[in-house]
Every structure is written in structure tokens, then in C-alpha cells.
Amino acid sequence: MTMPTAQIWFIIVVLGAATYLLRFSFLGLLGDREMPRWVLRLLRYTPVAVFPALVAPLVMWPAATGGTFDPARGLAAFATLAVGYVMRSVLWGILAGAATLYLGLWLI
Amino acid sequence: MPASTKKSVFSQGVVQGLPFILVIVPFGLLFGVVGTEAGLNLAEVMGFTLLVVAGASQFTAVSLMVDNAPVFLILAASLTVNLRMAMYSASLVPYLGTAPLWQRALVAYMQVDQVYAASVARYEARDEPVGKRVAFYFGVAAPIMPLWVLATWVGAVLGASVPPAFALDFAIPITFLALVGPMLRTVAHVAAAVVSAVVALSTTWMPTGTGVLVAAACACATGALVETWMERRT
Numbered sequence: 001m002t003m004p005t006a007q008i009w010f011i012i013v014v015l016g017a018a019t020y021l022l023r024f025s026f027l028g029l030l031g032d033r034e035m036p037r038w039v040l041r042l043l044r045y046t047p048v049a050v051f052p053a054l055v056a057p058l059v060m061w062p063a064a065t066g067g068t069f070d071p072a073r074g075l076a077a078f079a080t081l082a083v084g085y086v087m088r089s090v091l092w093g094i095l096a097g098a099a100t101l102y103l104g105l106w107l108i
Numbered sequence: 109m110p111a112s113t114k115k116s117v118f119s120q121g122v123v124q125g126l127p128f129i130l131v132i133v134p135f136g137l138l139f140g141v142v143g144t145e146a147g148l149n150l151a152e153v154m155g156f157t158l159l160v161v162a163g164a165s166q167f168t169a170v171s172l173m174v175d176n177a178p179v180f181l182i183l184a185a186s187l188t189v190n191l192r193m194a195m196y197s198a199s200l201v202p203y204l205g206t207a208p209l210w211q212r213a214l215v216a217y218m219q220v221d222q223v224y225a226a227s228v229a230r231y232e233a234r235d236e237p238v239g240k241r242v243a244f245y246f247g248v249a250a251p252i253m254p255l256w257v258l259a260t261w262v263g264a265v266l267g268a269s270v271p272p273a274f275a276l277d278f279a280i281p282i283t284f285l286a287l288v289g290p291m292l293r294t295v296a297h298v299a300a301a302v303v304s305a306v307v308a309l310s311t312t313w314m315p316t317g318t319g320v321l322v323a324a325a326c327a328c329a330t331g332a333l334v335e336t337w338m339e340r341r342t
Contacts, residue, residue, distance in 0.1 A: 012160065015183060015186050019193065020216060022187075023194075024213065027197045027201055035195075041336075044331065045328045046188055046324070048300050049188075050189050051284040051287055051288045051301075052302075052304035052323075053305065053319070053323035056304075056308045058171075076282060080285040081288060081289050084287075087289075090289075093282075093287075094134065094282055101275060
């Protein structure tokens with residue numbers, strides 16, 4: 001990364017402060033106030049809305065292989081998602097993905 | 109059952125928190141390693157872990173920093189990942205709203221997915237005074253928080269010596285996908301995830317970092333809409 005140190009710390013501090021404010025928001029500042037139903041409904045999907053968008057390009061066009069699709073990485077991505085989904089476990093997903101990736105890189 | 113004291117409730121919390129060590133330690137290690145590989149120094153990696161205390165958004169920030177995305181887009185995408193915490197905060201108010209301010213301030217600092225989930229499960233199951241609820245919450249967090257920091261530190265120290273054969277470039281995608289898998293609980297979640305990926309892949313022509321936000325907005329709207337439809341059908 002080519003980012004100046006000051007900028008890195010700016011990101012860390014602002015992200016840290018804003019994240020803390022989100023956590024403290026209702027508990028510390030807003031109290032027992034109802035959020036509108038539609039807001040709750042949108043918030044429920046934020047994690048599942050962000051991660052696939054970050055991952056999809058990294059899976060389709062990995063920088064490590066010069067931006068061309070890599071079967072080993074593609075298979076590992078699939079295994080991670082599938083095992084994470086079936087086992088309902090982040091840890092098993094990561095382990096399955098890593099195992100598939102190393103096996104794939106070694107075989108292919 | 110004998111009347112439980114605050115101390116024993118704290119211990120029960122610790123026991124509830126122990127299994128989460130299996131999730132937190134690898135996650136912390138991975139962030140340390142990936143952050144270091146991405147070019148952060150030890151202080152910066154630890155800064156993330158101590159000040160942000162939210163692994164998924166930290167990975168988001170690092171992956172966009174590697175892409176040299178503009179700062180405000182890095183912050184916007186990382187904070188979007190954390191918006192759910194406002195929802196957690198709201199749902200803790202009925203249980204912990206009357207605790208002293210310094211306790212609520214600490215509760216907020218340690219509000220990570222696992223601590224939140226374990227605590228709310230307990231609060232829903234038992235009607236206890238607020239002091240015991242806080243004690244339980246701190247109990248769940250007690251093993252998790254120090255190990256999260258320690259694991260990150262170990263990862264950051266080891267990170268520099270990991271050879272390229274380990275293909276660590278793919279640690280971030282695998283981590284994100286592993287987080288998504290268990291989240292796909294309903295049709296609405298699956299629809300949101302698919303829209304997110306498809307929109308992101310078709311907006312790569314847009315300036316770095318903006319595609320993610322557009323995709324996330326479309327995906328949230330999709331999830332909410334599908335949820336509404338499913339409710340009407342039943």
C-alpha cells in the first residue's frame with residue numbers, strides 16, 4: 001500500500017470513533033427510542049450486502065494471477081461459501097477454503 | 109438452584125464465552141497477518157484492533173486501502189459493515205439501559221457479534237436485575253477481548269515472515285465468504301448477497317471503491333423488498 005502514515009492513522013481513528021458511536025448510540029445517547037421498521041429492515045442486510053461486493057471481483061480477477069481467473073482460487077471461494085453455509089460456521093468455512101486453496105494450488 | 113451472585117453470573121458468562129475463542133483467535137491472527145502483508149506496521153495493525161474492535165470492517169478497510177481507494181470511500185464501506193451495531197445497541201437498551209454510564213460505555217466498547225448474541229440469548233431467557241446482566245456481559249467478553257488483541261499481535265509479528273507460497277492474497281476473500289455463508293439464513297439474505305456480487309462485478313468501471321457502495325445499497329434494498337414480499341405471501 002502506498003498510503004502516507006498520517007492518512008492510515010486518520011482512517012483508524014475515524015473508523016474507530018464512528019464504530020464506537022454506532023455501538024454507544026442507543027445504549028448511551030438515544031435511549032429507549034424505537035427505530036422505524038424500514039430502517040431495521042435495511043440494517044438487517046448490511047453485512048450480507050457488503051461482503052459479496054468486496055469478494056466477487058477478488059474471486060473473478062485475483063491480483064495475484066495478474067487479474068485472470070484462477071481455478072484454484074475459484075474452487076476455494078466456492079468451498080468456503082458452501083461449507084460456511086452448510087455448517088453455519090465461519091471457522092469451518094475458513095478451514096475448508098484454505099484446505100481447498102492449498103490442495104488446488106498444489107494439484108493445478 | 110441457590111440464589112446466584114454477581115460473581116457467579118460473571119463466571120457463567122465466561123463459560124458461555126469460551127467457545128468463541130475458537131472463532132476470535134484465528135480471526136485475530138488472520139487480521140494481524142493480512143494487515144502486515146498489506147503494508148501496515150505493528151502499531152497500525154494494533155491501532156485497528158484496539159480502536160475499531162470489529163474484524164470484518166477492519167478487513168474491509170485494509171482491502172480497500174490496498175486498492176488505494178479514496179479515504180472517504182474506505183470509511184463509508186467499512187462503516188456500512190458496522191451499521192448493524194446500531195441495531196444491537198438499540199436492542200440492548202431494554203436490558204441494560206438503566207446501568208451506570210461507565211458500564212454502558214464499556215458495554216459499547218466490547219459489543220462484538222459474539223458477546224452481543226450470547227448476552228441477548230441470556231436476557232431473553234431470564235429476568236435478572238441489571239447488575240447481573242452487566243456482569244454476565246462482561247463475563248462473556250472477558251476471555252474474548254484480551255485474546256483478540258493478543259492473537260492480532262501474534263499474527264502481525266508472524267505476518268512479515270509468511271512466504272508467498274501461502275497465497276495470503278486470498279485470505280481476505282476467504283474470510284469474507286466464510287462470514288457470508290452462515291448469514292444466508294433466508295431467501296431475502298440470499299437475494300441480497302447475489303445482487304451485491306452481480307452489481308459489484310458490473311460496476312468495476314466506476315472509480316475504485318464506489319462500486320461496493322452502489323452494490324451494497326442495491327443489495328440492502330433487495331433484501332428489504334424480498335422480506336416484505338415473503339411476509340405478504342404468508
